[in-house]
Amino acid sequence: MDKHKLIECHERIKPFIHNTPVLHSRLIDGIASSTIFFKCENFQRMGAFKMRGAANAIMQLSEGQKQNGVVTHSSGNFAQALSLAAQSLGVTAYIVMPSNAPQVKKDAVKEYGGRIFECEPTLLARKTATKKIQQEKGATFLHPSNDDAVIIGQGTACKELLELHPNLDYVFAPVGGGGLIAGTALAANYFGNNCKVIGGEPFEADDAYRSLLSGTIETNTTTNTIADGLKTQLGDRNFPIIQEYVERIVRVSEEEIISSMRIIWERLKIVCEPSCAVALAAVLKEKEVFRSKKIGVIISGGNVDLGKLPF
Structure with a gap:
């Protein structure tokens, strides 16, 4: 999957997708001790990057x-x-x-x-x-995440983010089935300026974290996480991309996910689902490591059941 395929894909799908807004909050920058740009795929058609x-x-x-x-x-x-x-x-x-x-x-x-x-x-x-x-x-x-055409399509969100902010040090994305982070990693590699990609994953569904350690696709025996979109596992198409291009995966607790979700709702004034709060939670978890860096965060979706908010 080369750079030109991603460019061709982006041109192909442009009539059917939104180029979603990128939001910034000085208050969140203060909390994180870094500069964060949020690519808001919760404003995508049907409410998510997919x-x-x-x-x-x-x-x-x-x-x-x-x-x-x-x-x-x-x-x-x-x-x-x-x-x-x-x-x-x-x-x-x-x-x-x-x-x-x-x-x-x-x-x-x-x-x-x-x-x-x-x-x-x-x-x-x-x-x-x-x-x-x-x-x-x-x-x-068509597989939700383990399909080359799907992976490249998901990568266009990061491509758009880097077109606005070409000098990001890091891009964070949540990890579920692996389609988003694989596509994000390809886009960062092709269009970033030495931009590294880091995944966020719940401790309660940390199969991707363990897969990177073991070198083989691991599964979850339990998935007791509020991040309902991240309960799926990696596949043979996206895992090699993740192995090659993703720097590492940061695991976060349920409390950290809920706290980050609340920050996004309160400070950015937008609806986001628990799964996409995992990416911000990963930044905040290791904020000393990322101090003073320029960071992109993919807000993956906003399809949340408003009757079951955790706060």
Whole structure:
């Protein structure tokens, strides 16, 4: 995946995405002892960065594939992203969602024209249901994070950030399935000026942290974290990119995630979901290390259940 592919991807998806705003708060700079620029993907269409990868992945399909539709399994943001991207491009989206997915996310998928198939909340059930739809409908499976076209699409958020602030020392992104941080790391490598990428991950779902240490993809036995978007694991497409281009991963506690989420709500005056507060929490956790640095933080999404806020 070279620099030109990322540039081509960005041009391709521009009609279907927003170039989201970058916010700055002197108060947060004071708390962090550094200068932080927040790339606000909570203002992206459907409320999260995943619109970028979904649009790019669908646009890379053949006409025949588009006619048969696309299918994915997702508990939330990619389900919404694929539904809206497919609707924008005149393609049918079949979405396998676990029965315990937040109602607000199921409602959004329906609003964006996605056809929901519910299953038991296990990875096996999700994969089985997805395979069945592939066989019956001829739909093309698009993975939420372990797909080259998706990874490159997600990288365009960091590309836009670096176009505004080309001399960032670091970019922080949350780590779930690995699509965002892999794309971010590629963009920082191609468009940054010696810009390093660091991931933020909950202690309660630290498979990526352990994967980097062991050199093989690890899994989580429990995922008891408020960061519901980060409960997925890395894949064979994004893990090698993360190994090569991500500096390291900082783990944060549930209390640190909630505290950072509150700071973003209070100081930036924006809605963000717990998963994206993990990136700011990682900066604050080691603020002495990053003192006086110029830092970009990807605010990955704002699809939060307002009835279940942690503060």
